[in-house]
Amino acid sequence: MVWNPLPSESRVVSETENAIVRQVTAHPSIHHHPFFFVDAWDAAGQFLVFLSHRSGAPQIYIEQQEGGEVIQLTDDPSLAEWSVIPSKDGAWIYFVSGQSGKRVSTSDGRVEELVDFGRAEIREAGMVGAAMGTTALSASGRFWAVPVKTGAVSRFWMIDTERQSAEVFLERDTIGHPQFCPDDEDLILFAGPMTDRVWVTDRSGRARRIFEREHDMQWITHEVWRPGHRTVLFVDWPNGMGEIDPDTGAVTRVTDFPVWHGAPDTTGTRLVCDTNFPDRGLHLLDLAGKTSPQFLLASEASSRGDHWAEPFPYNDGPVKVYAPQHTHPHPRFSPDGTQVVFTSDRTGAAQVFVATLRTAPQPQ
Numbered sequence: 001m002v003w004n005p006l007p008s009e010s011r012v013v014s015e016t017e018n019a020i021v022r023q024v025t026a027h028p029s030i031h032h033h034p035f036f037f038v039d040a041w042d043a044a045g046q047f048l049v050f051l052s053h054r055s056g057a058p059q060i061y062i063e064q065q066e067g068g069e070v071i072q073l074t075d076d077p078s079l080a081e082w083s084v085i086p087s088k089d090g091a092w093i094y095f096v097s098g099q100s101g102k103r104v105s106t107s108d109g110r111v112e113e114l115v116d117f118g119r120a121e122i123r124e125a126g127m128v129g130a131a132m133g134t135t136a137l138s139a140s141g142r143f144w145a146v147p148v149k150t151g152a153v154s155r156f157w158m159i160d161t162e163r164q165s166a167e168v169f170l171e172r173d174t175i176g177h178p179q180f181c182p183d184d185e186d187l188i189l190f191a192g193p194m195t196d197r198v199w200v201t202d203r204s205g206r207a208r209r210i211f212e213r214e215h216d217m218q219w220i221t222h223e224v225w226r227p228g229h230r231t232v233l234f235v236d237w238p239n240g241m242g243e244i245d246p247d248t249g250a251v252t253r254v255t256d257f258p259v260w261h262g263a264p265d266t267t268g269t270r271l272v273c274d275t276n277f278p279d280r281g282l283h284l285l286d287l288a289g290k291t292s293p294q295f296l297l298a299s300e301a302s303s304r305g306d307h308w309a310e311p312f313p314y315n316d317g318p319v320k321v322y323a324p325q326h327t328h329p330h331p332r333f334s335p336d337g338t339q340v341v342f343t344s345d346r347t348g349a350a351q352v353f354v355a356t357l358r359t360a361p362q363p364q
Contacts, residue, residue: 002075003109008068018296019340019355023347024063025070027054030350032343034084035134036261036330037179037224040341041065042090045334047106048341049093050352051081060084060093062106073104074111082132082325087141092161094137094144101146101159101166115159115166120150132325136178138185143203145188147175156190158203170205182227182266187246189223189232194314198223198234200246210246219312222261226287228268233287235259237308238277255285257293260308265333272340274299274329277309282331282342282355297355299329300346326350 009026025031030053033040040049047062052072058081060074078098086093092103101115136145144159156170156178176191186202197220198211210232213220219237226233232244233254240256258280262273264287271285281298305323313319327350329342340355 001109001111002072004072006070006072008063008070010063010068013353014297016297017358018294019357021297021353021355024048024352024354025050025052026351027052028349029053030058030326031352032081032326032350033330033332033341033352034086035082035132035325036222036263036332037177038085038134038332039088039335040086040332041334042086042106043088043335044090045336046090048352048354049084049086051084060095060104062093071109073106073109076102076111080133083135083146085135085137085144087137088139089141092141094135094161096133096135096146101144101157103161114144114161114164115146115157117146117148117157120148120155132176134177136180136188138180139182140185143180143185145178145180147178147190156201156205169203170201170207172207177223179223179225181225181230183225183230187230189225189246191223194318197221198232198244200232210249211244211251216315217312222259224263226264226268227266233262233264233271235262241271254287255289255293257283257285259285260303261328261330263332265337266335267337270333270337272296272331272333274301274303274331274342276303276305279303282329282340296340296357299331299342299344299353301329301342301344302327302346303329 012022014021033050051058052061061072063070076097080096083096094103099117100113102113104111146157148155153171154175155168158169159166179189181187188201190199191197192199201207222235224233238258241254241259243252243254259273260276262271264271282296283293285293304327307313307321327345331340331342
């Protein structure tokens with residue numbers, strides 16, 4: 001068990017007409033928040049979750065929002081940093097460690113092992129998509145879904161966190177970026193191969209494709225649920241975003257703005273996104289399409305990944321790319337929609353930043 005309190009590292013670094021930006025972390029090592037479709041705060045906004053490499057390996061930390069104290073929660077040499085996902089009630093943070101699925105208590109640092117995956121590879125090779133090893137937690141915190149690569153097969157494990165039972169409920173060639181629907185705990189979004197991305201499944205393993213590419217150069221990526229709408233937003237890189245109704249398959253155009261990673265707020269009315277090639281900074285979008293995208297701030301992240309500047313590269317199979325995820329901003333709203341967390345390596349090491357939006361933030 002680890003409970004290592006550290007002094008606050010927070011400082012305000014800029015104030016603009018749109019936001020007050022503070023730097024949360026300061027140690028000269030890699031830091032990042034969980035991911036663009038993973039909550040960085042508990043629902044009540046008591047603490048902010050981030051990963052830090054300051055000890056030589058990625059570990060889970062929280063920043064208490066009252067007082068700013070930073071607390072190290074894990075000291076696990078096998079922690080898979082992109083698997084980290086907090087429960088909305090703030091009680092636990094779930095993560096994969098080696099061949100195990102675990103959770104750490106945010107109140108005292110106690111760690112529980114929930115599942116042993118056995119002899120498995122755990123992640124695919126690479127830096128993007130399924131290789132990141134992201135996991136999914138249902139809104140109630142009852143169900144935790146973890147893809148585990150086992151030879152040529154990806155096994156989708158479902159862990160019942162109340163009964164502390166686990167089973168494989170689906171096997172596919174690849175399972176990436178799983179996400180529970182925030183409005184339906186029996187519906188899980190996941191990414192298939194790069195050429196056949198958008199799938200959903202229920203907890204019994206009945207999987208179905210909900211979108212098929214229009215042509216072999218269309219680059220579909222960065223899918224995310226739209227809360228309150230039971231629909232899926234997706235990036236048609238670099239041509240904007242679309243929205244899919246998973247029940248009917250109907251697809252509508254959301255915007256022509258070149259969204260890279262886009263995450264909606266908890267009401268599904270706004271979206272915050274980063275941009276790349278060129279980097280235009282972070283923007284707020286009105287998902288109703290009534291107003292134009294609003295510039296929020298310049299993240300000044302290096303956003304590594306030269307393949308994003310080229311046509312779709314994956315038609316002939318996997319491609320080795322250099323795209324360290326901690327160099328990407330991956331912006332995400334706080335639960336109350338008043339703040340945006342993002343990562344930037346503009347200081348020379350990746351740090352976590354939080355932008356507090358000015359009063360009544362609305363896209364203009």
